[in-house]
């Protein structure tokens with residue numbers, strides 16, 4: 001029997017890459033759900049899902065995870081992959097209540113939906129930001145959590161809610177902590193997308209701090225493989241799993257790599273460090289390797305080149 005997978009946030013960056021992968025070979029029924037949140041333009045999200053229109057294994061619903069009636073309108077479902085969220089660290093400091101309402105309230109609403117419908121598998125998009133200012137890298141799942149933004153704390157709250165519903169109602173809950181995901185379709189607010197765009201258009205790139213902050217960038221196809229493995233995972237009822245790349249790179253080195261990829265020099269607009277931004281992220285991925293057979297295989301050069309090709313095509317350049 002083909003599983004029916006609900007993907008919330010299906011029109012977003014990671015969601016649309018996941019839909020593409022799940023529809024390959026017709027292995028699943030895929031139900032996409034998204035409210036086209038105005039964080040970035042609706043047109044970009046519509047473009048993300050337009051290739052799936054007409055696929056007989058795909059249905060799309062426009063709706064809000066905060067609204068019970070929107071969820072009750074959905075088809076039968078076996079597995080929920082919950083990616084919908086207000087994303088972004090810095091904007092969460094400006095509007096913390098909204099982040100709480102969408103991320104925490106919306107996730108609880110979806111868990112209640114799972115309980116009502118007797119859906120027994122729930123995969124949740126958590127974030128490396130929950131580790132916050134923990135200096136002991138690489139981070140393992142049982143390390144100390146020191147979040148420093150409303151966004152990060154909202155993700156941590158959702159992990160705990162997942163534990164409650166797993167314990168009380170036997171819903172298998174897998175929280176996957178993503179580490180700065182990049183690749184075709186990447187959100188326009190994120191560094192790699194912003195940097196390519198500005199360099200190509202001869203505009204200065206804003207660099208926060210002295211360039212020594214570092215990130216464990218993960219290519220979206222690798223993240224998607226980890227999510228797919230979590231969809232089929234059945235060995236335990238509650239797990240928190242890092243999906244990083246286990247390779248960290250400084251902001252300065254990232255800029256140098258982007259310059260090499262697009263063959264142009266960046267003009268740097270140096271800005272002060274931003275509140276809520278963590279100095280580093282770096283994943284220990286032993287648990288993902290063991291439980292999900294997760295082996296990220298895309299190196300930064302190849303990933304940046306793929307992003308660049310996608311960007312030129314998407315902009316019709």
Ligand code: NAD
Nearest residue numbers: 009012013014035036037064065084085125127178180181
């Ligand atoms: P994205 O913004 O491209 O996708 C999120 C989607 O959720 C959007 O299409 C948006 O319209 C939808 N959405 C927002 N609020 C909604 C609501 N109330 N109801 C229904 N849909 C709603 O972001 P992304 O980068 O694809 O991230 C996907 C998930 O992964 C998010 O939960 C994010 O917090 C998490 N995450 C992403 C990264 C990353 O580097 N991209 C890192 C860690 C965690």
